[in-house]
Amino acid sequence: MEVGKILGIAYNVIPVKDLEKSAAWFVKHFGFNIRHQREDYLSLFRDNRPILDLIQSDNDSRAVIEIKQKKRWIITFFTNDIVSLHDYLKSEEVKVGDISDEGEYGKFFVLEDLDGNLFDVWQHHDCELVY
Structure with a gap:
């Protein structure tokens, strides 16, 4: 008998102050769609893939950790075009940091949502996400 395997992370849970307002923010800025909405909880998907x-x-x-007195994120999103996404979020007045080019490790930036989640x-170029 073959044993089941962990295939990835299905979703991450983050706390928010105003569920409706936060959901609308994620839908607007990232194109997520809302599923499984209950009184104080909902799921955000990208097409049929759960995200948050x-x-x-x-x-x-908040979904933040602190290391050496510096706030850090616990969730990383993957993008296929970091420059255009960064430019778009800045134009929408989303709190974003500068793009950091880490060479062989890729490019990164940090963003903050309405609730202070990072x-x-x-x-x-080397990351392949299969759906």
């Missing part, structure tokens, strides 16, 4: 789950939070916890955005 948003959960209504009544406290200040995300890393990554582009790399």
Whole structure:
């Protein structure tokens, strides 16, 4: 009998203050679609692929970790065109950092959502995502 394998991460859960407002922000800026909406929880998909789950939070916890007194992201998004995405988000007044070119490791930038959750955005020629 063959044992099942972990094939990847299905989704990540992040806390938000206002579920509807945050969901609309992700739909607008990233083209996600909303699924499985409940009273205080919903799933965001890219086509038929789960990406994020948003959960209504009544406290200040965020999807952020701190290392050496510096806030860091815990979720990295993958993109096929980091420059155009970065330019678009800046034009929409989304809080984004500068693009960092790490050579063989790819290009990155950090963004912040409405609730202070941090995300890393990554582009790399060597990464193949199969769906």
